[in-house]
Amino acid sequence: MPHPLESLGASQSLLSDEERAAIAEEGYVSLGKLLSDDALGQLHDRIETLLEEEGEDGGHELFNSPRIRHPKEAGADRLANLVNKGSVFDILYTHPKLLAAIRHVLGPEFKLSSLNYRSARPGKGLQKLHVDWPSAVEPGAFKVCNSIWLLDDFSAANGATRLVPRSHLLGQMPEEVMEDPEANHPDEIILKAPAGTAVVFNSHIWHGGTTNRTERPRRAIHSYFCSRSEIPQTPQKELIREETLARVSKEARWLLDV
């Protein structure tokens, strides 16, 4: 029987040599604009509805989880558990090229950890440089890999994500090295790209949100993966809905580990 990733079309040949080198050596790779304007419009419509429906409760599946160490972030709107909130989100964790890049970091045995929305409000959004793991790991022993789907154009002004290239290979946490992890790092880059772009970044790279200095929210969805042996950020087995199980393919169910 073929591996589910093969059935999902997530072959390594989807990535160019440059893309493979970028994710391995720099710690991140832009996969380009993978979403059409039509798909973006549908995502925006569904998110607007969910934000209205969930209000202050938005992201509750994330922040009320015993797995999360941080309280709800002030200044950022969140939605969590998007796997169960509409078919429009399915492509964000099943896109073959995205999966090929995640596979390049985690190997073939991974699963979705969470699919969450984060929007930095005007004047807000600055985060410490951090990694998405409680401690530093040896280069190559990576446990988690993230991706960000840009729902707005990302610019230096609107709270785009910052990354410190190659920091996933240091085996150190930002707070071990930096006096103030909220401060700029001399080597950091800002992710600037048009709406619809997907960027995969090794979650062990030092990264974080920056301040949104515009009048409009900066919106994105994080499609976050972990090794199959790890506990996912969203307990997919507990939260999965019948309608989701009925809708998605058996390969997608494998990705969700349900």
Ligand SMILES: O=C(O)CCC(=O)C(=O)O
């Ligand atoms: O949305 C971003 O720009 C980064 C978010 C992030 O790294 C986080 O919430 O842990």
